[in-house]
Amino acid sequence: MTDTATVFNQHIAARPAGGSTDRPPPVQHICVVGGGTAGWMTALMLATSAYGPRLKVTVLESPQVGIIGVGEGSTPWLRGFFDGLGIEESEWMPACNATYKSGITFEGWSTRPGFERYFHPFASMLDNMTMHQFVDNVHARLDGADVHAHPDRFFVAAALARQGRGPRANHNFPFDIWYGYHFDATLLGQFLGRQAVARGVTHLQRHVAEVQLDEQGNIARLRLDDGDTLAADFFVDCTGFSSLLIGQALKTPFISYAENLFNDAAIAMPTPLDGPIESQTTATALRHGWAWKIPLTNRRGNGYVYSRAHCSADEAETELRQHLGLLDADVPARHLTMRVGRMARQWNRNCVAVGLSQGFIEPLEATALLFVQRTAAALVEALEQGDVGPAAQDRFNEFMRARFENTRDYIVAHYKTNSRTDTDYWRANAENMHLSESLQGVLMTWMSRKPLAAGLKQGRFGQGYPIVSWYALLAGMGLFPDDLQPPTPHQARHRLDAVDDFVARSALNFPDHRTLLADIPPRVGDRTLQLYLW
Structure with missing residues (x-):
């Protein structure tokens, strides 16, 4: 399996301000067309690249085009973005009405008794203490033993979500829990815009009337609504589903995922808001x-x-x-x-698409902002290496293709493994056979009762998500044989009361979520994100 932590550390973390290089930038002026979260996040990452003020960045934002602004959840990688910029949670979270997110609860996707709901946790170092017991019980259950194999019992993050606790521990508990955020997407875009302008990004509020190409087919300039033109060396398309630059102007083909992701x-x-502030997203079928x-x-x-x-x-x-x-x-x-799928080339000529313009996989696992972050970071890396030629474009496009398709597979697995029969919609999802070879490999290995670890680590299937996520999904949906065998000696290998005690006592070190939000402490020490793989 590809080392996910290495991939993200190389391509995702925003470059801290102050880094520099003596190499001249391969382009002098980059125009980001479209604001919102995608546009401003990209502009910030470009402005804080190693080139600093030598790279001119302009955000062209149309006052006539509204922002969709309903994507309100993130994965844990957003922590790395703000850490890289030196922005404290106590600064940006209150400005965006943000809360913490320990994971996602899925309700009603399975009708199997005891598995009607499950929690998908974000991985953490504490899981090293209970992951083995969980996986061991899962495989015993797959072999027919009557053992407890529901994921919720084994993970501290699930306890935090159930108890309304925030995923940042008290200072005396030196263990980091991975977490994401919930936020007002419109306010987040505005906050990022202020940060970008403060760091030297030029902001123009004008509407694009025409995209003009040169003789080679590259984007040369933009004609604005008052007749003025704006020229740049390189363009970033953040125009949403309209894909004004990469789609309409450059005629890049779109690859639809509609055959196995039906929601549109x-x-x-x-x-x-009523009751406690939960540290989880809830997805109810x-x-x-x-x-x-x-x-x-x-x-x-x-x-x-x-x-x-x-x-x-x-x-x-x-x-x-x-x-x-x-x-x-x-x-x-x-x-x-929604237009679900991706552009065949997300870097085409002198244009990179970021956000909804590059593609979209439905919001089930809150990956939209993650794709913005990883795409902008990959662009920054290419620029810092000084290469914007065809080979660099091909590497970039292959990088993004793999990540779109790996994420698509994980989302499709939720639908494929559902056991509802109440509507044509759910039956069609369960009967869907338009599955990639990778996803087929995951499901065939699981149903043949073999461990997933070898295939994931060797990169044969299931890339893009760690082992804990695949096991939480498949076990959480109750994908086990119905004909349980009589108890076997395997059942006695793990004391679940010890697991319960560890999870319960660990959770006591985390404050009430509402209390944490009222007084967000600074992040102390090296908080570089790490993903512990099993």
């Missing part, structure tokens, strides 16, 4: 998709991701309102459509 629409409906629940400090984000081939927008909205108990309430709903 969403409804967003915020509600007031509904009739034609799934509903999200995301806690912010000032409200709760809700929505429904669904397939228009299986229900209408009105039917989906009615179902979401019923789910939220708002059927007769005067709460506005925002309808969105």
Whole structure:
């Protein structure tokens, strides 16, 4: 298996300001077209590259185009982005109504008794104490032994989410828990914009009327709505699903994932915050998709991701309102459509697409911002190496292709392994045979009751997610034989009361989530993200 930590440390972490190189930049002026989280995050990473002020960065943001702004969750890699910029959580989180995220709870995806819900934890060093017992029990269960193999019992992050605790331990507990964030995406984009301008990025609020190409087919300049033109050496397309530059102007083909990711629409409906602030996202299966629940400090984000081939927008909205108990309430709903798939080349000529313009894998595992971060970091790395030629473009495009397809496989696995039979939507997902060889390898290895570790570490299948994630998904969905055998000696290998004691006592070192948010401490020492693989 590819060392995920090494890949991300090389390609994802934002470059700290102050780094420099004597090599002249391969381009002098980069124009980022489109603001929002994608545009401003990219601009910040470019502005803090090793070239510093020698690289001119302009963000061209149209006042006529709104920001989608409903992606409100992240993976743990966002920590590395802010750490690299030297921005404390106590600075950016309150400005974006942000909360902490220990993982994701999946409700109703499985109908197997005892597995109707499970928690997907972010991996941490504490998991080294319980991961072996979990995997061992999983394989005993696959072999027919009547042992406990549900993931929630084995991970500290699951306990934190259940108990409403924040995933940052008290100072006397020297163990780091991986965590992500929930945030208001519009406010996050605005915060990043202020940071970028303060670090030298030029901000122009103008609308693009035409993209003009040169004789070689590269983007030469942009004609603006008042007739002025803006020229640059290199362009970054952050124009969302419209893909104004890489799609419309450069005619880059789009590769759809619709054959195995059916959802193509969403409804967003915020509600007031009530009760505790949970440190988790909740994804609840509904009739034609799934509903999200995301806690912010000032409200709760809700929505429904669904397939228009299986229900209408009105039917989906009615179902979401019923789910939220708002059927007769005067709460506005925002309808969105999604284009699920990726550009065949995310770096084409003198343009790189970042964000929704490059592609989108539905929001189930909150990977949209991660793709922004990893794409911008890979672009910065290519620029710092001084190479923007065809070979560099090919390496970049292969890097991004692999990561899109690996992430797609993990998302598809959620749907493929569901056991619901109540609607055509869920039956079609379970019967879907449009699976990659990699995903087929994961599922065939699991169903043949063999360990996943060798195949993952050797890169034969399941790349992009660590072993703990695959085991949490497949065991959490209850993908075990129905015909349990009589108890075997294998059952006595692990004392689950010892596991319970370790998880419970570890969780006591983490504060109440709301209390933590009220007084966010500074991050102390070297907090470089590490992923512990098994």
